Amino acid sequence: MALTPASYRGRFAPSPTGDLHLGSLLAAVASYLQAKQAGGSWLLRIEDLDPPRTVPGAAGRILRVLDAYGFEWSGEVLYQSDRHERYLAEIERLKSMGRLYGCACTRKEIAAIAHAGVDGPVYPGTCRGGLPAGVHPRAWRLRVDDVVIGYEDGVQGWQQQDLARLVGDFVLLRADGLVAYQLAVVVDDAEQGITDVVRGADLLDSTPRQIHLQQLLDFPSPGYAHIPVLVNDNGEKLSKQTLAQPLMVDGAATALVTALRLLRQSPPESLLRASVAEVWEWALAHWGMARLAGEKAIAIDA
Numbered sequence: 001m002a003l004t005p006a007s008y009r010g011r012f013a014p015s016p017t018g019d020l021h022l023g024s025l026l027a028a029v030a031s032y033l034q035a036k037q038a039g040g041s042w043l044l045r046i047e048d049l050d051p052p053r054t055v056p057g058a059a060g061r062i063l064r065v066l067d068a069y070g071f072e073w074s075g076e077v078l079y080q081s082d083r084h085e086r087y088l089a090e091i092e093r094l095k096s097m098g099r100l101y102g103c104a105c106t107r108k109e110i111a112a113i114a115h116a117g118v119d120g121p122v123y124p125g126t127c128r129g130g131l132p133a134g135v136h137p138r139a140w141r142l143r144v145d146d147v148v149i150g151y152e153d154g155v156q157g158w159q160q161q162d163l164a165r166l167v168g169d170f171v172l173l174r175a176d177g178l179v180a181y182q183l184a185v186v187v188d189d190a191e192q193g194i195t196d197v198v199r200g201a202d203l204l205d206s207t208p209r210q211i212h213l214q215q216l217l218d219f220p221s222p223g224y225a226h227i228p229v230l231v232n233d234n235g236e237k238l239s240k241q242t243l244a245q246p247l248m249v250d251g252a253a254t255a256l257v258t259a260l261r262l263l264r265q266s267p268p269e270s271l272l273r274a275s276v277a278e279v280w281e282w283a284l285a286h287w288g289m290a291r292l293a294g295e296k297a298i299a300i301d302a
Helices: 020-035 058-068 084-096 108-115 183-191 201-216 252-262 269-273 274-288
Strands: 007-013 039-045 100-103 114-117 120-122 140-143 148-153 159-164 171-173 194-200 223-227 229-231 296-301
Touching: 007 108, 007 194, 020 039, 020 194, 020 223, 020 229, 020 252, 020 274, 039 058, 084 140, 084 171, 084 183, 100 171, 108 223, 108 252, 148 201, 148 223, 183 201, 194 201, 201 223, 252 269, 269 274, 274 296
Parallel strands: 007 039, 194 223, 229 296
Antiparallel strands: 100 140, 114 120, 140 171, 148 159
C-alpha cells in the first residue's frame, strides 16, 4: 500500500454494538499509524446502521476512549444512522441500471436449497426471473454476473474471489427496510474520499463485494490492508460476542503498548512507564505494517 503524503485518507469505523476492546484497539492503532506515518488524515465513522443492534451510550463511550487514548481524527464524526436517505438514493440508481431485483425468499427457504459460500448460503437465484403476480419483494438483491474480483492486499497479498460462485446475488436492501452494510460502507468511503482502508482480516471476504459495487457505481476503490484479528484460546475472534473486556480510560498507555506488541512492533519495556504522548511518538517513529505480512490471526497471549 503506497504511502502518499497529503493525499492519504484513512478511517476507523467501529460499530456501537458495545464498547471498544483490545481487538478493536489493534485495528484503530494500525489504521491510525498508517495514516499518520503517511502524513495523511484519519477519519472516524460510527457504523450505527443497524438500530436493533446498537447499544445505547456505546457511541459516546467509544469517542471518550479514543480521545483518552490520544487518537486525533480529522473533521466531524460521521454517523451512518444520519445517512439512510443517501443510501436509498444509490439503491434507486442501481435499480435504474437494472442491477437489482426483488426477492421474496425467506432465510429458511434459501438455507434449504443453497450451497455454502464464504459468508453463509449462496443465493440460488430463485427470484432472478421476476416475482409471480401478487407477490411482493421482501428484499432487493444485486444481480451478480460471472465476475472474479482480484486485488493486492497490503498485508495479506494477492486476493481473488469468484463472486457468483462464493457469494451469489447479495442483499442490498433488507426485508426490514435497512440498507446492507456492503452498500453503506462503499458510499461512505467514496464520499469521505477514503484512499486506504486498514481493518481486520475478518472483513477479507467482504472486500470483493465492495470493490464490485465501487465499479458498478463508478466510485474509486481505495487500497486495502487487512491486519490479523485477535483471537482467544479457542481460536474465536475477540469480540463483544465472545465477552471481550472493554477498554478502560485508565491505563491507556499500557493498553497501547500491549496493542503495539501484538502488532509485532516490539516496543521496549520502558514504554510501559511512558505517557500516552510518548507511546505515540515512539510508535510513529517505528511503525511498520510489513511485520504483519500474511498473518490472519494473533492469539491474545502472543
